[in-house]
Amino acid sequence: MAVRQISVFLENKIGRLAEITQILGNKEINIRALAIADTTEFGILRMIVDRPQKAYEALEERGFTVSQTEVVVVEVEDKPGGLAQVMAILGKEGINVEYLYAFVAPRGRGALVVLKIEEKKATVDLLQEKKVKILSAEEISRL
Amino acid sequence: MIWNKEYECMDRKSLEDLQLKRLKEVAHRVFERLLFYKRKFEESHLHPDDIKSLEDLRKFPFTRKSDLREGYPFGLFTAPLEKIVEFHISSGTTGKPVVNGYTRKDIQIWAEVMARALSCAGTTSRDVVHNAYGYGLFTGGLGTHYGAQLIGAKTIPISGGQTKRQITIMQDFKSTVLTCTPSYALHIAEVAEEMGINPRDLPLRVGILGAETWSESMRQEIESRLGIEALDIYGLTEIIGPGVAQECEVKEGMHLFEDHFLPEIIDPKTGKVLKEGEEGELVLTTLTREGTSLVRYRTGDITHINYQPCECGRTLARIGKIKGRADDMLIIRGVNLFPSQIENILIQIDEAEPHYQLILERRKGLDELTVELETSPHIFFDEVRRLEEIEAKIKREIEDALGLRIGVKLVEPRTIQRSMGKAKRIIDKRKLK
Numbered sequence: 340m341a342v343r344q345i346s347v348f349l350e351n352k353i354g355r356l357a358e359i360t361q362i363l364g365n366k367e368i369n370i371r372a373l374a375i376a377d378t379t380e381f382g383i384l385r386m387i388v389d390r391p392q393k394a395y396e397a398l399e400e401r402g403f404t405v406s407q408t409e410v411v412v413v414e415v416e417d418k419p420g421g422l423a424q425v426m427a428i429l430g431k432e433g434i435n436v437e438y439l440y441a442f443v444a445p446r447g448r449g450a451l452v453v454l455k456i457e458e459k460k461a462t463v464d465l466l467q468e469k470k471v472k473i474l475s476a477e478e479i480s481r482l
Numbered sequence: 483m484i485w486n487k488e489y490e491c492m493d494r495k496s497l498e499d500l501q502l503k504r505l506k507e508v509a510h511r512v513f514e515r516l517l518f519y520k521r522k523f524e525e526s527h528l529h530p531d532d533i534k535s536l537e538d539l540r541k542f543p544f545t546r547k548s549d550l551r552e553g554y555p556f557g558l559f560t561a562p563l564e565k566i567v568e569f570h571i572s573s574g575t576t577g578k579p580v581v582n583g584y585t586r587k588d589i590q591i592w593a594e595v596m597a598r599a600l601s602c603a604g605t606t607s608r609d610v611v612h613n614a615y616g617y618g619l620f621t622g623g624l625g626t627h628y629g630a631q632l633i634g635a636k637t638i639p640i641s642g643g644q645t646k647r648q649i650t651i652m653q654d655f656k657s658t659v660l661t662c663t664p665s666y667a668l669h670i671a672e673v674a675e676e677m678g679i680n681p682r683d684l685p686l687r688v689g690i691l692g693a694e695t696w697s698e699s700m701r702q703e704i705e706s707r708l709g710i711e712a713l714d715i716y717g718l719t720e721i722i723g724p725g726v727a728q729e730c731e732v733k734e735g736m737h738l739f740e741d742h743f744l745p746e747i748i749d750p751k752t753g754k755v756l757k758e759g760e761e762g763e764l765v766l767t768t769l770t771r772e773g774t775s776l777v778r779y780r781t782g783d784i785t786h787i788n789y790q791p792c793e794c795g796r797t798l799a800r801i802g803k804i805k806g807r808a809d810d811m812l813i814i815r816g817v818n819l820f821p822s823q824i825e826n827i828l829i830q831i832d833e834a835e836p837h838y839q840l841i842l843e844r845r846k847g848l849d850e851l852t853v854e855l856e857t858s859p860h861i862f863f864d865e866v867r868r869l870e871e872i873e874a875k876i877k878r879e880i881e882d883a884l885g886l887r888i889g890v891k892l893v894e895p896r897t898i899q900r901s902m903g904k905a906k907r908i909i910d911k912r913k914l915k
Binding site for chain 1: 856857858859862863864865866869870891892893894895897898
């Protein structure tokens, strides 16, 4: 139930994001969600796209350092305390979240949260057991 | 002040006679004592007896730094080991370091040439020599110390670091002669200003500055900020340490102590000896050293030579300010460094051919080296923490291996310029011109 996330190394330079989004746009790749982790000197752009393999190849070809990482995307109720419920489950089991970011899904769905977790399999099992909705790669590309 | 008029003001003919006599001795010594030189001479079908004039030296093969490394630790001594009383070991060279072994007589020679150097800058027994060259395996500290002691100057063996304390000691002990690297001299000026002290008010009168390449504009900056005369000194561990050549108050080149070290300037590509005034690589033959005698040692330093007698009264030839290196060696805060050393460390981390660049800058008078490394699939992780760990790891490994604190910066692929398929490895932003 893991989803592939595309990560790109970025120096903090003007115009780099424009370039990346342009490359993906030209290949008709749709970005579902994105987040940037930054330090004073560099950043990591993380994206969930509809066609990860194609995005990976397009960026690599253009000379970017790209990697694919498996992340877990969960759906939480779009209301106060929605995310807290999921975090509580993870916290109780001592599961460490490396990072997370959220995006709002189309009408009719809750909020979607991307989680980077070391023990993916165990976490997915645990969340499913607790009736948390986990999205598959197919579902993401259909969004 | 001329320490040894007899030798420093000798007429050219007598000097050349003396050099020839000593050259014959040293050629015999290395030939008889070292298999390395015996083989080298024989490969060129030469024997020490083939030296009939100073020009005959040109037929002889060069000695290179790599030869010295192979001899590590005791392999290239030209005196029996029991005669050696001191070792100096060069820092940060590719692979093995280079050793110089000194006999008691060698230490006396060192004191003599350093006494000449200090006197050349006007030092007398009334002076207080503030010796901020590092004491230890580096030759700067002890070499200067021996010379100052021979003169009878009051020596403060302060070594490097703790700059505020250095400034206080300068004030309290009335230091008049500063011996350190030019970049450290500027650092002293800066720290003094931070302390609210006008550096020009310090009792310093003259600086004997060396162990790194510096420019005429840096001289002017040091002179105006510290209110001193800033004079250049030249030397290298392989030959003796500091005290090979010293600038006098005329400031038109450094007098090379030719009765102890025989200079040649060669074309680094062809090895041919160049004419007076032409720029090339300095090659030195030790004429009097016992422990480590070297014939035609290629220093890697680019300069020119001038045999005209100087206004100061000395007849010794003068070499110009060192312009740079024949190889790609860098000198950073007194540490010798080849880019290949950094590369070897990066290869172990990247597991592939690293694309890197070394950026050299001078900030606040101190040389700063930053390694820019292009990310690759081997060294890219999706977590900031792990990327920062890579930077820290490279920093640590280079510091451990070379004793040099550096900066590390990860950059995007293909940001480092490549020309003709070869990457430009060094960007030197230090203003040396």
